[in-house]
Structure formats: structure tokens, C-alpha cells
Amino acid sequence: MKLLVVEDEIKLAEYLRKGLTEEGFVVDVAHSGIDGLHLAMEFDYELIVLDGMLPGIDGLSLLAALRQAKQTPVLMLTARVRIEDRVRGLQGGADDYLVKPFAFSELLARIQVLLRRAQPVRETGNATLVLGLADLEIDLMRRRAVRAGRRLELTAQEFSLLALFLRRQGEVLSRTEIAEQVWDMNFDSATNVIDVAVRRLRNKIDGPFERTLLHTVRGMGYVLELREE
Numbered sequence: 001m002k003l004l005v006v007e008d009e010i011k012l013a014e015y016l017r018k019g020l021t022e023e024g025f026v027v028d029v030a031h032s033g034i035d036g037l038h039l040a041m042e043f044d045y046e047l048i049v050l051d052g053m054l055p056g057i058d059g060l061s062l063l064a065a066l067r068q069a070k071q072t073p074v075l076m077l078t079a080r081v082r083i084e085d086r087v088r089g090l091q092g093g094a095d096d097y098l099v100k101p102f103a104f105s106e107l108l109a110r111i112q113v114l115l116r117r118a119q120p121v122r123e124t125g126n127a128t129l130v131l132g133l134a135d136l137e138i139d140l141m142r143r144r145a146v147r148a149g150r151r152l153e154l155t156a157q158e159f160s161l162l163a164l165f166l167r168r169q170g171e172v173l174s175r176t177e178i179a180e181q182v183w184d185m186n187f188d189s190a191t192n193v194i195d196v197a198v199r200r201l202r203n204k205i206d207g208p209f210e211r212t213l214l215h216t217v218r219g220m221g222y223v224l225e226l227r228e229e
């Protein structure tokens, strides 16, 4: 799951990058509004953490420009606590607000709420985030994958790959997109890494079971879906 952090305070940006990476996200960082806008327009992020006060163009202006083109969820960070500033931000299209200084755990919780709102998920009680298709299910918080009641042993990367397929189920994902979203690299440098990883994942999630969920679409990529047989 790929996030963009736009924050000009280098130490805070690095702290967020490190923390979110440890939580299993792929994180891009921009230190100015212009770089942030460029990245936000160029790539498809699941969510953007956006500081309000930035050099060049500020957070609200970046948000206004972004909203002309995209509805990527945006969590704004602000040092300001004035009500009217918050209202302006929310009217400008921010999805949520967090006032500095904040605890990382609160940032993470709010990110998870926004991602849950944005995605087709099944919710099962408190603070769990579950994605599923047929008898295959993953729990993003507990990082567990289960098919037909059987626990699947996945590596961190296989888990991220499966989460991507589940979030975008029914959609053919190109190798280029998979490389960007899961490995944070360009397909050119990925060579056959993607194919090998998908094959390994398929052996684990489909191998022991009757129905295949992860399909190859020749010349295009891969799709996770339940097909009529």
C-alpha cells in the first residue's frame, strides 16, 4: 500500500517514513509543496499525509490543485488550531485533520480509518481491517491470511502483494503497477521478480485449493477474481 508524505521538516518526514514503512506501507516523501504535487499527480497513492505549511505552495493550495484531478484521501497535518483553518481545509477537500504535535499511534489510526473508508472491506469488530474474496481473507492489522479456514504462511512481501490484489480485485494489474505498488521500483529494474513472486504467492493461496483465484491475463498482467467454472 503506497502512501505519500509531504512534509518539509526533514526530521518529522523521516520519522513518518520510517514508522509507516515499519507498518508495511511503501512511502514516498516530498519536502516541498511543488514536489508533493508533482508526485501526487504523477502516481496513484492510497493516501497522502499533507503538511499545511510548506515552502513553495502550501498544503491548501496543493490540495486544491490535486482535487481538480484526483480524489486520493488526504490527511492534513497542521500546527494551527484555529477552527476556521480546519474548516477551510475540510472544505478544500481534506478528509481528516491532525494537529501537531501528534502521537504516531493516532496518525496510524486515522490513516487506517481513511483507508477503510476508501476501500471495499469487510469489517469484523474493533480495529480490524479485513479484505476478502470467496473463502480467502486477510486481516491487515494482524497481518494474517486465511483460506478456507486454513492459515497461510506468507512473507511480508507476499502479504503486501496479496493485499494489493484483494483491494483491487477484479482489476487486471500490470507488472509495472505491481512493481510500483509493492516493490517501490520500476518494472525495468524488476525484470522477472514480479512473475516469480506472483507464482510463489499463487502456489500458497491457490495451490492446495480447488478453485483458482489468481489468474494470469496474457500480455497484460494478473487479476484476482472468482470466475465461473
Ligand code: CA
Residues within 6 Å of the ligand: 007, 008, 009, 051, 052, 053, 054
Ligand atoms: Ca511545515
